[in-house]
Amino acid sequence: MPELPEVETVRRTLVELVSGKTIERVTVTWPKIIKKPVEVEQFKDALVGQVIEEISRRGKFLIFYTTDFALVSHLRMEGRYGLYTPEEEIDKHTHVIFYFTDGTQLRYRDVRKFGTMHLFKKGEELAELPLSQLGPEPFSEEFTVARMERMLAQTNRSIKTVLLDQKLVVGLGNIYVDEALFKAGIHPERSASSLTKKEMKILHHEIIQTLTEAVAKGGSTVRSYVNSQGEIGMFQLELFVYGRNGKACKTCSSELERIVVGGRGTVFCPKCQKRKKSKSR
Known part of the structure; x- marks a missing residue:
């Protein structure tokens, strides 16, 4: 399971790859990745037209901040993000694809299907599970x-x-x-x-x-x-x-x-x- 150093490294590379991109549409082929109270169709519809403004991290969670939402993603055992072009074959273990208006695609691949995605209105993500009960970041002033x-x-x-x-x-x-x-x-x-x-x-x-x-x-x-x-x-x-x-x-x-x-x-x-x-x- 990726721990803080791995998730932080993923965050940094994603910032380089997808910051500023606009989501045109989203496909989900393994609905269990998307966690309630948001349903899969709501998840897909809400992200249309959203711009990825920032990518943050809280513990082992990635947080994609878009124009109006915060997408909280946990990679679990085998989750992996990658940026692709339309010509590249879609792997059978790819379960969520974010299609961007520039033609590129952010694909989420997860062999074991343990990863999770929660969608919140921006500003509500830290007050709700799964982030609300987490302790301080190890590099923060709170961790004394x-x-x-x-x-x-x-x-x-x-x-x-x-x-x-x-x-x-x-x-x-x-x-x-x-x-x-x-x-x-x-x-x-x-x-x-x-x-x-x-x-x-x-x-x-x-x-x-x-x-x-x-x-x-x-x-x-x-x-x-x-x-x-x-x-x-x-x-x-x-x-x-x-x-x-x-x-x-x-x-x-x-x-x-x-x-x-x-x-x-x-x-x-x-x-x-x-x-x-x-x-x-």
């Missing part, structure tokens, strides 16, 4: 160490489970949670409330640093991810633990282990990320 301390102190859930919950901070998924926890030296099964203030400060820093570096590298291509221009990410070359089960730790050479935390496969270093709870806060 103090906020982390307050939220983590309130729960005995594992720290990995808490970080995957988009209410503490948005944009983190399996890849970058594993990486940030490794760099912070924190075992993924540690109770969130057991972290010391020092550990929280380090973790806060590593979350921001890891995501910053991943964005700079265009995200991680570990399965099928490419940006909207068909380019792969390069941060997978920098990964310390994710996807490296059984390999040597880049820091201490110990064998990396895989466990399941909160239903998610998790790779960690048993030496660099000891489970023992720190005694002083």
Whole structure:
């Protein structure tokens, strides 16, 4: 599933590809992608004549701002956008096409059909699900160490489970949670409330640093991810633990282990990320 760095990279490439284009018509061949309360025909009719003015991001969601609407799109596991010409063959996994007045087409392709699109009147998108309950952006002033301390102190859930919950901070998924926890030296099964203030400060820093570096590298291509221009990410070359089960730790050479935390496969270093709870806060 694309996480913040991948979605941000897609956003940046889409800005280059479709900003300022006018939608002539829309086709939808997999109606379940379009979420209520807007029906498919309403979705298609509303976007006719709309100009794409801005493309934003909230956590793992893309937001297409048109003249009057905000289209909130989640790529889920395999969703992908690309700009095409009419001469190019339409792939069988293409489920939504935005036809522009200049003859080009923005196609949404999704092999597993898990992606979603919500349409709101502009200005209402942040007050409604799926965006209304999201936590702060990791690069924002709202995401402070103090906020982390307050939220983590309130729960005995594992720290990995808490970080995957988009209410503490948005944009983190399996890849970058594993990486940030490794760099912070924190075992993924540690109770969130057991972290010391020092550990929280380090973790806060590593979350921001890891995501910053991943964005700079265009995200991680570990399965099928490419940006909207068909380019792969390069941060997978920098990964310390994710996807490296059984390999040597880049820091201490110990064998990396895989466990399941909160239903998610998790790779960690048993030496660099000891489970023992720190005694002083």
